[in-house]
Amino acid sequence: MDFFLYSKIGQMVLAVIALFAVVALLMGAARLADRFAMRSRTWWMVLFFGGPAFILLGVGLIYPAIRTIIMSFMDRRSDEWVGWENYVWVFTNPDSLQGFINTFWWVLLVPTVSTLVGLVYAILVDNSRFEKIAKSLLFMPMAISFVGAGIIWKFVYEYRGAAQEQIGLLNAIITSLGFEPVRFLQDSPLNTFFLIAVMIWIQAGFAMVLLSAAIKAIPSDIVEAARLDGVNAWQMFRNITVPSVRPTLVVVLTTIIIATLKIFDIPRTMTGARFDTQVLANLMYDQSFTFGNNGIGSALAVMIFVLVIPVVIFNVRQMIINREVRGA
Amino acid sequence: MSITPANPAIAQDSEKTSLPDPMRPARTSTAARTKQMLTSRVGSAAAIIIAVLWTVPTVGLFISSIRPEASIRTSGWWTFFTNPEFTLANYQEVLFGRASSGALSNFFLNSVVITVPGTLLPLVGATMAAYAFSVLKWRGRDTIFVIVFALQIVPLQMALIPLLRIFSNTTAADMFPYLAVWVAHAAFAMPLATFLLHNFMSEIPRELIEAARVDGAGHVSVFLRVMLPLLVPAIAAFAIFQFLWVWNDLLVGLTFTGGNTAVQPLTARLAEMAGSRGQDWHLLTAGAFVSIILPLIIFLLLQRYFVRGLLAGSVKG
Numbered sequence: 001m002d003f004f005l006y007s008k009i010g011q012m013v014l015a016v017i018a019l020f021a022v023v024a025l026l027m028g029a030a031r032l033a034d035r036f037a038m039r040s041r042t043w044w045m046v047l048f049f050g051g052p053a054f055i056l057l058g059v060g061l062i063y064p065a066i067r068t069i070i071m072s073f074m075d076r077r078s079d080e081w082v083g084w085e086n087y088v089w090v091f092t093n094p095d096s097l098q099g100f101i102n103t104f105w106w107v108l109l110v111p112t113v114s115t116l117v118g119l120v121y122a123i124l125v126d127n128s129r130f131e132k133i134a135k136s137l138l139f140m141p142m143a144i145s146f147v148g149a150g151i152i153w154k155f156v157y158e159y160r161g162a163a164q165e166q167i168g169l170l171n172a173i174i175t176s177l178g179f180e181p182v183r184f185l186q187d188s189p190l191n192t193f194f195l196i197a198v199m200i201w202i203q204a205g206f207a208m209v210l211l212s213a214a215i216k217a218i219p220s221d222i223v224e225a226a227r228l229d230g231v232n233a234w235q236m237f238r239n240i241t242v243p244s245v246r247p248t249l250v251v252v253l254t255t256i257i258i259a260t261l262k263i264f265d266i267p268r269t270m271t272g273a274r275f276d277t278q279v280l281a282n283l284m285y286d287q288s289f290t291f292g293n294n295g296i297g298s299a300l301a302v303m304i305f306v307l308v309i310p311v312v313i314f315n316v317r318q319m320i321i322n323r324e325v326r327g328a
Numbered sequence: 329m330s331i332t333p334a335n336p337a338i339a340q341d342s343e344k345t346s347l348p349d350p351m352r353p354a355r356t357s358t359a360a361r362t363k364q365m366l367t368s369r370v371g372s373a374a375a376i377i378i379a380v381l382w383t384v385p386t387v388g389l390f391i392s393s394i395r396p397e398a399s400i401r402t403s404g405w406w407t408f409f410t411n412p413e414f415t416l417a418n419y420q421e422v423l424f425g426r427a428s429s430g431a432l433s434n435f436f437l438n439s440v441v442i443t444v445p446g447t448l449l450p451l452v453g454a455t456m457a458a459y460a461f462s463v464l465k466w467r468g469r470d471t472i473f474v475i476v477f478a479l480q481i482v483p484l485q486m487a488l489i490p491l492l493r494i495f496s497n498t499t500a501a502d503m504f505p506y507l508a509v510w511v512a513h514a515a516f517a518m519p520l521a522t523f524l525l526h527n528f529m530s531e532i533p534r535e536l537i538e539a540a541r542v543d544g545a546g547h548v549s550v551f552l553r554v555m556l557p558l559l560v561p562a563i564a565a566f567a568i569f570q571f572l573w574v575w576n577d578l579l580v581g582l583t584f585t586g587g588n589t590a591v592q593p594l595t596a597r598l599a600e601m602a603g604s605r606g607q608d609w610h611l612l613t614a615g616a617f618v619s620i621i622l623p624l625i626i627f628l629l630l631q632r633y634f635v636r637g638l639l640a641g642s643v644k645g
Contacts, residue, residue: 008441008591011504015445023452027548034546045547046460053457053476053518056450059494060515061479064487071489117378124375136631137379140386143627144620145576147595151602151616152385155392155609167404167609169388201382209635262483265578265595269602284485289583294489301485312481 026051065305072298086299096300099278102192106199106263106279111256114200115249118207122215123241135212139205146202150269153198157184157270188276195277198266203259207252214248215241247318254315261307280304393418393613400609418614430601430611432594432618439575439593439619441506446513446574451567453514454521455559459551461522462529463537473526480519487516488583496586505591509584513574521566524637528562529555565637568630575623594619 003010026048033044075082090096118138125134141149158168162181166172171181184194218241226240242249264281267273273282280300288297392405396415399407422430460466461473495501495508532555540550556563574580581593589597598615605611627634 005503008437008506011506012441012444015504015506015510016448019445019449019452023456026456027552031546031548034548042464042466045464046466049456049464049547049551050460052453053460053522056453056511056515056518057476057479060491060511060518061482061487064490065482067490068486068488121375121378124371124378128375134375134379136628138382139631140624140627141382143572143623144386145578145595145623147578147599147602148576148616148620151598151612152389154602154606155389155613156385158609165403167400167402169384169404169406172404172406201385204382206638209638213639258481262485265599268578269599272603281483281485285579285583288489298489301483301488304483305481305486308481308483 022052068298068301071294072302074295074298076293076295078294082295086295089296090299090303095278096283098276099280099283102276102278103261103263103280105192106196106260107257109193109196110199110203110260110263111253114203114256115207115211115252117200117204118209118252119211119245119249121204122208122212123237126212126215135208138208141202142205144202146263146265147269149198149202150266153194153201154185154270157194159183159186185271185277186275191271191275192277195266195270198270199260199263203256207256210248210252211245214245218244250315250318254311257311258308261304261311280307389613390617392609393617395610397610400613418610419618422611422614423618430597430615432597432615434590435592435594435597436618438591439595442509442513442581442591442593443571443574445506445510447567447570449510449514450517450521450570451563454518454525454566455556455563456551457518457522458525458529459547459555461526463550463555464547473522476519477523478519480523484516484579487512488579491515492583492586495584505585505588509580509591512580512584513570513577516580517570517573521570524566525559525562528559532558561633561636564630564633568626568634569637571626572623572634 004014005011030045030048033041033048037044071078072086073081073083121134121138125131128134144152156169157171158166159171159181160166160168162175166175166181168184170184175181185191222240222244223236226236231239262281263279264285267277267279267282268285271277273279273286281304284297284300284304287293287300388405391408392400394414394416395405395408395418396413397418399413423433423436425431457476461469461476491512492508495511501508536554536558537550540554545553575593576595577593578595578599582596582599585592585596598612598619601608601612601615
C-alpha cells in the first residue's frame with residue numbers, strides 16, 4: 001500500500017487503476033440500467049457514458065471561466081468589488097500596453113509567415129523523391145516543447161562581446177562577415193521579432209501538413225484544364241492552388257492566431273519577458289502568480305478570451321460559406 | 329451529419345471515404361504541375377534552404393550537448409566537425425548531479441507521472457462521451473454537443489486560478505500532489521477530444537450497430553465490442569496528440585504544481601534553468617535534449633497517426 005501512496009510511480013499506477021475501476025463501475029451500472037430501466041433508459045445511458053466528461057467540463061472549464069470573469073471585477077485577493085479598475089490598469093499600465101503592442105506583432109507575423117513558409121514548402125517538395133523526409137524535417141519542431149525550442153534558439157542567438165569567440169551560430173556568421181556581434185535578445189525593439197521567429201519555426205510545420213493534404217485533394221481535372229489553357233506557374237498558384245485550399249488556409253491561419261494569442265512559454269524561457277518583450281499571456285501569469293494579483297490577472301485572461309472570440313466567429317462563418325459553395 | 333465541424337479538413341473527410349495521408353506522395357497534383365513549371369533549380373534551392381534553417385538549430389543543440397563543457401564555452405559547436413570531442417558528462421551532470429545542476433532525472437520522472445494519467449483520463453472520458461453524442465439519441469443532444477465544442481475557445485488562462493483554488497489546501501491535494509495537474513489536463517483536453525472522437529465515431533456505419541443491437545447486445549457491449557476495436561486508429565491519433573500536449577506543456581505544469589519542485593515537470597525546471605543558469609550551455613543543451621528526446625521518438629515512430637489527429641481537428645483551447 002505504501003508503494004501506491006508514497007512513491008510517484010505508485011501514485012501514477014494508482015491513478016490508472018482508479019480510472020479503470022471507475023469505468024468498470026460505470027459500465028456495470030450502464031449494463032444494469034440497459035436491462036432493467038424502461039422509459040428512462042436512454043437518460044441513464046447518457047449519464048453513465050457522458051458523466052465523466054460533463055463533470056470534468058463543468059468543474060474544469062465552465063465554472064472556472066465564469067468565476068474568472070467575476071474575479072476580474074474584484075480586488076487582488078477577490079475580497080471586494082472594484083468595478084472596472086482592473087481593466088483601467090490593463091489599458092493604462094506601460095508594461096501592459098507594451099504587452100498589447102508586442103502581442104499585436106506576434107499575432108500579425110506568426111500566422112502569416114508560418115503559413116507562407118508552409119504553403120511554399122508544401123508545393124516545392126510535393127511529389128519529389130524526398131517528400132516524406134523533407135516534410136518530417138519541417139514538421140519536427142512540432143514535437144518539441146516551446147521551452148525546448150526556446151533553449152534551442154537562445155543558443156542560436158547567443159551573444160558574446162566582440163573580443164571573444166562567438167558560440168552562437170548567428171553571431172558567428174555575422175562576425176565572420178566582418179560586422180559587430182548583435183545582442184539579439186537584449187536590444188529592444190528588434191528582440192521581440194527574434195522571439196517571433198522561434199514561434200514561426202514551430203508553427204510552419206503545422207501549416208505545411210494541413211496545406212499539403214489540401215493540395216493533394218485538388219481534383220486533377222481542374223489542374224489538367226488549366227494546363228491546357230497554358231497558364232504559367234504563378235497563375236496556377238494564384239488562380240488554382242490558393243483558391244482551392246482557401247478553406248484550409250483559413251483554418252491554419254485562425255488556429256495559429258489563437259495559439260499565438262496565448263503565447264507564454266517562449267518569452268518566459270528566452271528573455272524572462274524582460275527587455276520590452278512582454279506579451280499578454282505572460283503578463284497574466286506574472287500578475288496572478290508572481291505578484292499574486294488575481295484581479296488584474298483575471299482581467300488579462302478575459303482580454304485574451306475577448307481577443308479570441310472574433311477569430312473563432314470568423315472561422316465558423318467561413319466554414320458555413322464554404323459549405324454552401326460546395327453545396328454540402 | 330447534423331453537427332457542423334469547424335474544420336473543413338473533417339468536412340472533406342466525411343465526403344471522401346478515407347483521409348489522405350499527407351506524408352505519402354499521391355498521384356500528380358496541382359503542386360507537382362506548378363513545380364514542374366517553375367524552374368526546378370530555384371525551387372529545390374529554396375526547399376533546401378528552408379529545410380536547413382529548420383534543422384540546423386536542433387542539430388547544433390545536440391552536438392553541443394555531447395561536447396565537453398570547456399569546449400562549449402570557448403568555441404562554437406561547428407568546430408566539432410574539425411575537432412570532434414565526445415563526452416556524456418553533461419548528461420551525467422544534468423540528470424544525476426547536484427540539485428543546482430538540474431537533477432533532471434527527477435523531473436523526467438515527474439513528467440512521466442503527469443503525462444500518463446494526463447493522457448489516459450481525457451482519452452477514456454472523451455471516448456465514452458463520444459458514444460453518448462454519436463450513438464445514443466436524446467433530446468438536446470446536438471445543442472449540448474455544440475456547447476462542448478464551443479468550450480474549446482475558452483483559453484487555459486481563463487480557468488487557471490479558480491480551478492487551482494478548488495484544489496488548494498485540500499487533503500486530497502496534499503495526499504496526491506499530482507491530482508490537480510491530472511484533472512486540469514483532462515478538463516482542458518475534453519472539448520477537442522470529444523469532438524474528434526465523435527467525428528470518427530459518426531463515420532462508423534449505423535448498420536453495424538443496428539445489427540449488434542438486433543442480436544441482443546446492450547449499449548455497453550456495442551461500445552466495448554463493436555466501437556472500440558474500430559476506433560483504435562482514432563484513439564491512437566488523439567493519444568499521441570494529447571501525449572505531446574501534456575509532455576510539452578509549461579503553463580499547467582508551472583501553475584498546478586504550485587512551485588512544488590518535487591512534482592514539477594521537466595519543462596518547468598528547464599524554463600527556470602534558462603533564467604537562473606542562462607550561461608551554462610553544457611547543462612542547458614543536454615537538459616533541452618533530455619526533454620525533447622521522448623516526444624521526438626514517439627513523434628517519428630507514430631507520425632502518421634499524429635498527422636491524422638491534426639487533420640481531423642486543429643483548434644485547441
